[in-house]
Amino acid sequence: xxxxxxxxxxxxxxxxxxxxxxxxxxxxxxxxxxxxxxxxxxxxxxxxxxxxxxxxxxxxxxxxxxxxxxxxxxxxxxxxxxxxxxxxxxxxxxxxxxxxxxxxxxxxxxxxxxxxxxxxxxxxxxxxxxxxxxxxxxxxxxxxxxxxxxxxxxxxxx
Amino acid sequence: xxxxxxxxxxxxxxxxxxxxxxxxxxxxxxxxxxxxxxxxxxxxxxxxxxxxxxxxxxxxxxxxxxxxxxxxxxxxxxxxxxxxxxxxxxxxxxxxxxxxxxxxxxxxxxxxxxxxxxxxxxxxxxxxxxxxxxxxxxxxxxxxxxxxxxxxxxxxxxxxxxxxxxxxxxxxxxxxxxxxxxxxxxxxxxxxxxxxxxxxxxxxxxxxxxxxxxxxxxxxxxxxxxxxxxxxxxxxxxxxxxxxxxxxxxxxxxxxxxxxxxxxxxxxxxxxxxxxxxxxxxxxxxxxxxxxxxxxxxxxxxxxxxxxxxxxxxxxxxxxxxxxxxxxxxxxxxxxxxxxxxxxxxxxxxx
Numbered sequence: 001x002x003x004x005x006x007x008x009x010x011x012x013x014x015x016x017x018x019x020x021x022x023x024x025x026x027x028x029x030x031x032x033x034x035x036x037x038x039x040x041x042x043x044x045x046x047x048x049x050x051x052x053x054x055x056x057x058x059x060x061x062x063x064x065x066x067x068x069x070x071x072x073x074x075x076x077x078x079x080x081x082x083x084x085x086x087x088x089x090x091x092x093x094x095x096x097x098x099x100x101x102x103x104x105x106x107x108x109x110x111x112x113x114x115x116x117x118x119x120x121x122x123x124x125x126x127x128x129x130x131x132x133x134x135x136x137x138x139x140x141x142x143x144x145x146x147x148x149x150x151x152x153x154x155x156x157x158x
Numbered sequence: 159x160x161x162x163x164x165x166x167x168x169x170x171x172x173x174x175x176x177x178x179x180x181x182x183x184x185x186x187x188x189x190x191x192x193x194x195x196x197x198x199x200x201x202x203x204x205x206x207x208x209x210x211x212x213x214x215x216x217x218x219x220x221x222x223x224x225x226x227x228x229x230x231x232x233x234x235x236x237x238x239x240x241x242x243x244x245x246x247x248x249x250x251x252x253x254x255x256x257x258x259x260x261x262x263x264x265x266x267x268x269x270x271x272x273x274x275x276x277x278x279x280x281x282x283x284x285x286x287x288x289x290x291x292x293x294x295x296x297x298x299x300x301x302x303x304x305x306x307x308x309x310x311x312x313x314x315x316x317x318x319x320x321x322x323x324x325x326x327x328x329x330x331x332x333x334x335x336x337x338x339x340x341x342x343x344x345x346x347x348x349x350x351x352x353x354x355x356x357x358x359x360x361x362x363x364x365x366x367x368x369x370x371x372x373x374x375x376x377x378x379x380x381x382x383x384x385x386x387x388x389x390x391x392x393x394x395x396x397x398x399x400x401x402x403x404x405x406x407x408x409x410x411x412x413x414x415x416x417x418x419x420x421x422x423x424x425x426x427x428x429x430x431x432x433x434x435x436x437x438x439x440x441x442x443x444x445x446x447x448x449x450x451x452x453x454x455x456x457x458x459x460x461x462x463x464x465x466x467x468x469x470x471x472x473x474x475x476x477x478x479x480x481x482x483x484x485x486x487x488x489x490x491x492x493x494x495x496x497x498x499x500x501x502x503x504x505x506x507x508x509x
Contacts, residue, residue: 107475107496110425110443132340132372132390133443133476134235134324137180137204138251138277138295141232 005051007084013060015045034071035105037064043104044078046156047096050089050148055155059083061093066116074108076101081116090120094130095139096152161437161451161466165507168447168469168490174211174499176222179204181493183236184479189243191485198223199481199491200246201499202234208248208258210265211499220501229256229267236280236325241287245308249278255292257308268308273300273315280325284333291335293323299337299347301356316347318358325375330382332405338373344387348410359410362387362397367415369395374427380434385413388427388440394419394450396463417462422448425476433482437466437504439490441477446470447492449504473498 041064045057056062066079078097082090094113101111114127129135139145180203187198196213199220203209208226213219232251239246246258246265253276257269275296282291290302290310299316321340328335335347335356344362349355362368371390378385383401388394397413404411425443432438438450446469453464473494483489488504 128340128371134279135322137233141251 010059010083012054012058037067037069040067044100048152048155050092076111078113079116081119085121090126096149100153166467167505168502169505171503172219172501177203177205177497180495182478184481184491184493185237185239186484187239187243188484200237202237204233206230224265226265238281240283247281249281251277255281271310282326282328284328291326293326295322314356327376330378338376340372342369375429377430377432379432386430388430390426392423429479431480431482439480441480443476445473447472
């Protein structure tokens with residue numbers, strides 16, 4: 001079969017079981033609850049891959065372990081693993097992760113998004129672009145790119 | 159400098175709200191530096207507008223006098239007043255640079271400069287107001303000549319940067335143009351004779367003690383013999399040139415690395431500005447503003463700079479622009495991702 005896809009046959013993994021947080025365990029509904037790894041993961045696990053009908057979790061592009069949170073410093077770092085080394089979709093995936101977290105986390109949070117070391121041919125260039133907020137701002141003013149990002153993010157708002 | 163002996167405070171005197179998206183850049187009108195005229199500055203934002211703020215003579219506070227909208231269709235990234243303060247240039251992601259004239263209190267767009275392929279990121283006037291420079295994502299730097307009747311003619315398109323160009327800035331006294339880029343270099347552009355071609359006469363790169371990541375901004379001291387650059391590599395670097403020799407017509411004087419200020423900011427340093435009395439202000443993605451001055455102690459091993467003051471949580475989010483007021487008062491304006499503009503006064507505390 002001839003395919004225009006970057007990775008025509010990705011490996012699909014099982015989804016991690018969802019932990020439902022019990023309301024009863026929260027003693028005070030007005031208390032500031034620290035944001036943890038699982039909460040970040042829940043925000044981004046259902047983001048759809050730009051070229052497959054699978055979620056980033058199902059393709060193991062992101063795992064819970066690849067999320068680092070430092071609540072005191074209001075800092076989050078997400079490390080993602082593109083499915084193939086030459087994945088030209090890496091910047092789009094990174095952009096989706098950044099946009100979803102920008103929209104979900106309190107504005108005081110600082111975040112870094114990066115590809116896992118050694119998993120992408122142009123790792124340094126991808127990381128630099130994803131963390132240049134001027135480039136991110138310009139990209140999000142591009143209607144075609146924004147549509148693509150919003151389409152990938154749609155399942156994650158479920 | 160006697161500043162080091164005093165007990166200083168950077169006091170917030172006003173928090174200006176109005177922009178509905180991040181504030182990218184601020185520019186004081188140089189014609190309003192005198193004590194007997196109300197101080198004016200412009201701000202531009204991701205909300206596609208430019209706002210003009212003017213101090214009220216009685217209350218010493220700033221009010222928004224005008225909102226320049228419906229001209230730029232995307233983020234307005236940078237703004238700059240002509241030396242006379244009569245014209246305001248605004249650079250936008252919509253690929254254009256607009257020129258605004260203050261006509262009896264109303265700002266009219268009198269010219270639109272087109273030519274860049276996509277996002278324009280910075281604009282700067284030369285000292286005499288006869289030339290304008292712009293730069294952008296298309297990796298080029300353009301020089302425009304200011305013609306009679308608000309006409310602007312492109313006289314040069316400078317190529318040399320290998321990535322998008324973040325900022326352009328003219329030297330404060332001479333027609334030497336500086337540009338800094340995502341390609342981690344600063345380039346110096348100069349034309350040996352007035353009619354000649356402009357060319358890149360120097361590149362300040364990592365191999366010449368330069369930065370190891372994107373350079374976001376640069377600024378000069380009042381004399382114009384020192385340059386400071388700020389970067390994503392979390393450092394500020396100070397450069398020096400024998401500008402007196404160059405002013406005497408003795409050819410190009412190269413810029414040399416003087417020192418590196420590292421270990422102060424935790425995240426990208428987006429903005430740096432040098433006050434007329436020698437205080438360097440920096441604003442960064444760590445939400446803080448820092449002030450530095452030349453330290454006397456370092457003179458034995460060449461000049462060094464030390465932290466004068468650190469203002470943590472100056473804003474709720476990234477600080478994108480810090481600009482000293484060009485007049486007598488020690489006022490600093492800052493703009494942030496939080497949409498606010500703050501006016502600060504550097505005060506010496508008693509005791």
